[in-house]
Amino acid sequence: MELHNATPEQTQPKPPANVSRPMKGDDLARRLLLMAAQGLQVVGALPPTAVGKHVASQLLRSVTACGANYEEARGAESKRDFIHKLAITRKEAHETRYWLQLAEVSRLVTVGSLVGLLAEVDAVCRILGKSIATARANSGEASVS
Numbered sequence: 001m002e003l004h005n006a007t008p009e010q011t012q013p014k015p016p017a018n019v020s021r022p023m024k025g026d027d028l029a030r031r032l033l034l035m036a037a038q039g040l041q042v043v044g045a046l047p048p049t050a051v052g053k054h055v056a057s058q059l060l061r062s063v064t065a066c067g068a069n070y071e072e073a074r075g076a077e078s079k080r081d082f083i084h085k086l087a088i089t090r091k092e093a094h095e096t097r098y099w100l101q102l103a104e105v106s107r108l109v110t111v112g113s114l115v116g117l118l119a120e121v122d123a124v125c126r127i128l129g130k131s132i133a134t135a136r137a138n139s140g141e142a143s144v145s
Contacts, residue, residue: 025074028127032067032089035124037065038117039096046108049132055108065092066124077137083132090128097121 043060046052073085100118103109
C-alpha cells in the first residue's frame with residue numbers, strides 16, 4: 001500500500017511543542033483528521049474484489065466517523081452528552097482498528113504496511129479512554145468501560 005501524494009508532515013501528527021502540556025481538543029481533532037486521511041489512503045489501496053469493497057466500505061465509514069463524532073462531542077450540550085459522544089468516538093476507533101487488522105491479516109494490503117496507522121489508532125483509543133474517564137470523574141458519573 002502506498003500513501004499517494006502524502007508527505008510525512010501531512011500523515012503524522014505534529015508532536016506538541018511542549019511535551020509536558022496536556023493534549024488539547026484541537027490537538028486530538030487534528031490527529032483524528034490525519035488518521036482519517038491515512039485511512040482514506042488505505043481504502044483507496046484495497047482491491048476492487050467483493051471482499052476488498054466490503055472492508056473498504058466499513059473502514060471508510062468507521063475511520064471518518066471518529067473525527068466527525070469527536071467534533072460532535074466538542075459541541076455537546078451537556079457533560080453527559082459529551083461523555084456519550086466521546087464513547088461513540090472511541091467505539092468507532094476500536095472498529096477502525098478491527099477493519100485495519102482484518103485488511104492486513106487477510107492480505108488485502110501488504111503485511112506490515114499499516115503499522116504506523118495501527119499504532120496511531122491504538123494511541124487514539126487510549127487517549128479517548130482517558131478522556132472519558134476524566135470527564136466521568138469530573139462529572140461524578142460512574143465509570144463504565
